[in-house]
Amino acid sequence: MLGVRVLVLSAVLTTLSVCRAGAQSDSNYDDVKPVPLLTGSTGFISNFTGGQPDLHPIITPLVLVPIGRQWLFETRATFETDMVQVPGRSGFHGGTVQKEVEYAELDYIANPYMTVTVGRFLTPFGIFNERLYPVWIRNLQSDPLILPIGIGPSNASTGAMIRGGFKAHPKFNVNYAVYFSALSTVSHLDSDRFAGGRAGIFVPSARLEVGGSFQHGLQDARSNAFGFHFLWQPPALPLDIRSEYARSIQGSGYWAEAAYRLSQIPFHQNEFRRTQVVARMQQYFVGENAADSLRPANTRVFEFGLNYYFMDGLKASTNYGRQFSDAGNANVWTMALTYRFVVPLGRTGSD
């Protein structure tokens, strides 16, 4: 309890000092007035796990409503279903469409160093949940095995968060997020009570980002979770390297992924520059207090994939994975077509 008080008090003091400093500098935003947007992604994903097929259509609309010069309301929902083959019947049959508001948050950009967020927000533990989760962004359609660690039920928190990014040194930027989440048992809006933070250093010249996350539970076992992330895009190559490690009482593990765009191949350039090959290795170790959202047994997965970008936002993906687990080995095939859409909800001129 004392730790939470220290966290809150320190956050308030930091907020006051930063707001004061920000007020002294010129923080006028640019003249272009933003328009509300309906954006998001849609996808049709087919999985074949151990020979069992399932079809997974998903649509994820995101609404952005800029308010004035410093406010932003954003909310994202998901509509999805799983369609499987039912014995004795032909074709694929789905259950009800699952509907969920993933987050609904109000952001106040207080100054160049800090944004205050309240509401329901994606838990900033690691990088995948916040930054790589949408189907049009991720290089491989399957979730990392360690994704559920540290992000709470429904992948989100309910409470408040302070975050920002700034140039801490001429050579690197720092980004940070500290948050508190309250307990919620409302269906589809559930969250756990915890506090935590994430910090990262980004070196633009090397296109390298490293960072770490920490979270302290404030209910049940009051356990801690921590993790590290790493992103690197070598400036000389069209290569993305990403990796994460996470550890908690529920389990631990890592994933490492490399994606190479074939734009350097000198022939059939129009086709190859749209093509990306991906490989990912990941491993998960069961913890002493296993959760339903995590695998029940130690698991290792190797995946290889191919992405083809038809145009901006429209991508076809296919990947093969081999899963080694104490509960049994399996092959996993995935094929997907994903699309990112942007629909302005107002005039789009420059006024």
Place this chain on the structure above:
Amino acid sequence: MARRYILVCMLGIMAALTLSAIAQEHANSAGSPSAGTPALASAAPTAREATHKSATSTAAPDAVEERVLRLEGEKRFRTNCGRCHQAPHKFPPRVMAAAIRHMRVRAMITDEDMRLILKYMTQ
């Protein structure tokens, strides 16, 4: 006790980094000839070094400055946006302004990067 120590350390580091950034920003603003746009002004010298050879001697100073900022904006765009996803095509200015505000919060890009990227993406 250990948990409290970790929390205090985390917040102390965060506060120290924030204050150092503020001090640096003030130093940049004080040394800049155009204090009205400190972020863009502080970014311009580095980009200018990279492009001054290509600028013709007859070009107007404003045009050179615009070109410098545009090139720097493109560089920041590729560096920041490409960390997570493929670089998108340009959208109309007001759409881009909303998207960049969203990315400022989500991807925690800096104020300076946001301004330069928006400038590049709306030209």
